[in-house]
Amino acid sequence: MAKNEIVASIDVGTTKVCSIVANAGYGGGLQVLGVGVTPSQGLHKGLVVNIAEAKQCIRESVRRAEQASGLRIESAYVGVTGRHISSLNNRGVVAIPRSDRLVRPDDLRRVLRTARTVAVPNDRKLLHVIPRGYALDGQVGVKNPVGMHGFRLDVETHVITAAVASVQNLVKCIRGVGVDIEDLILEPLASGEAVLRADEREAGVVLADIGGGTTDIAIFKDGSIWHTSILPVAGYQITRDIAIGLGLPFDVAEQMKIRYGSVMPIYNGKEEETTLHVENGYSISYRDLCAIVRARLEEILKLVALELPGAEYVKEVPAGLVLTGGSSNLLGIEALGQEVLGLPVRVGVPTGVYGITDILPDPAYATSVGLLLWATRGHEGEQSWQPRGLGEAFRRLFFRMRSVLLR
Numbered sequence: 001m002a003k004n005e006i007v008a009s010i011d012v013g014t015t016k017v018c019s020i021v022a023n024a025g026y027g028g029g030l031q032v033l034g035v036g037v038t039p040s041q042g043l044h045k046g047l048v049v050n051i052a053e054a055k056q057c058i059r060e061s062v063r064r065a066e067q068a069s070g071l072r073i074e075s076a077y078v079g080v081t082g083r084h085i086s087s088l089n090n091r092g093v094v095a096i097p098r099s100d101r102l103v104r105p106d107d108l109r110r111v112l113r114t115a116r117t118v119a120v121p122n123d124r125k126l127l128h129v130i131p132r133g134y135a136l137d138g139q140v141g142v143k144n145p146v147g148m149h150g151f152r153l154d155v156e157t158h159v160i161t162a163a164v165a166s167v168q169n170l171v172k173c174i175r176g177v178g179v180d181i182e183d184l185i186l187e188p189l190a191s192g193e194a195v196l197r198a199d200e201r202e203a204g205v206v207l208a209d210i211g212g213g214t215t216d217i218a219i220f221k222d223g224s225i226w227h228t229s230i231l232p233v234a235g236y237q238i239t240r241d242i243a244i245g246l247g248l249p250f251d252v253a254e255q256m257k258i259r260y261g262s263v264m265p266i267y268n269g270k271e272e273e274t275t276l277h278v279e280n281g282y283s284i285s286y287r288d289l290c291a292i293v294r295a296r297l298e299e300i301l302k303l304v305a306l307e308l309p310g311a312e313y314v315k316e317v318p319a320g321l322v323l324t325g326g327s328s329n330l331l332g333i334e335a336l337g338q339e340v341l342g343l344p345v346r347v348g349v350p351t352g353v354y355g356i357t358d359i360l361p362d363p364a365y366a367t368s369v370g371l372l373l374w375a376t377r378g379h380e381g382e383q384s385w386q387p388r389g390l391g392e393a394f395r396r397l398f399f400r401m402r403s404v405l406l407r
């Protein structure tokens, strides 16, 4: 990667939009130059439901990141989520036709192209085709076959598709604020980049990013992605349960959850009967608040368990469950996770960046940071969302020329 390569990401979450500008130029590290965060509007369960409102907060978030960094965001890596996402594991095979039978990079591209030929209905599009592993003449477990010899090259891939309409709405919002899209990245893949260790991915690990509107799941095994899934329930539902259960306005319930939310009504080692007061006159029982948080969180964790590979999952994912996303800040979530899933559980905070990162070491920013890490860690060949057609090519050229002229 060239020196001083500026990259940007926009994480359009259900509760906040976070834009980050970073320098990916030096020694593989990512230096954050500016962050812009605004509360979201016009989003529901990870999807754009009001373009004008969504555009407004994306614009504001981009503006803040630009102001903080002193740079213009011309293009960005953007996260995608929502229950319209679906995934499957597919295979591809090609022959190595040349007499030396040497596998070249072009053969990898060819075999990935064959794995891409899954029947995708018109209303869906491919988001990612990620190679999980190769086999050369039947010998499985080959990580990189380039330079090896063989007659037949097989690839196993993880294929992720998204609903065209949902993607188009998001794309329209981002472009509507004058930012071009470098690539669209499935959010749990991004979060995984920011919070998982290589040894966890190798052993087998489940990642659950419990955000505001969605719980994004990714399961890794043998160093590569094995399963992805998006559940349309997360922190918003916890707050709504508190609001309805305790008769509070939504914003007061949110405030109470963030300030006191826990899976057990225990303070300093002993059970508390405390009544909690909020400035504007509301008061609630701490025990009731925790009981509601626990019930909803337990339900979310049970839904995560349903995504795991069969009854023997404990053996498949020995590195356990890594929780991230804003809702993983709830006190006691690790112990509850262990109880529900019978797996080791830890909360993952994003790492891998330096610079002006004041607010970023919080699980809520796993996706935002991960989008940049994904972009800079050589996943280029795995992304398949590409603007198509000549019109698009000209438009991209225009964006690039404009960015050169404005510098």
Ligand SMILES: Nc1ncnc2c1ncn2[C@@H]1O[C@H](COP(=O)(O)OP(=O)(O)OP(=O)(O)O)[C@@H](O)[C@H]1O
Binding pocket: 012, 013, 014, 015, 016, 017, 045, 046, 081, 210, 211, 212, 213, 214, 215, 234, 235, 236, 239, 254, 257, 258, 259, 261, 325, 326, 327, 328, 329, 330, 363, 364, 365
């Ligand atoms: N300290 C905290 N304690 C409890 N909950 C918290 C805390 N901080 C944030 N949350 C909750 O986390 C959720 C927001 O998380 P996050 O920022 O990861 O979501 P998002 O990216 O905006 O949404 P999504 O990814 O679901 O579209 C909200 O429901 C919020 O109430």
Ligand SMILES: [Mg+2]
Binding pocket: 013, 014, 187, 211, 212, 325, 367
């Ligand atoms: Mg999120």
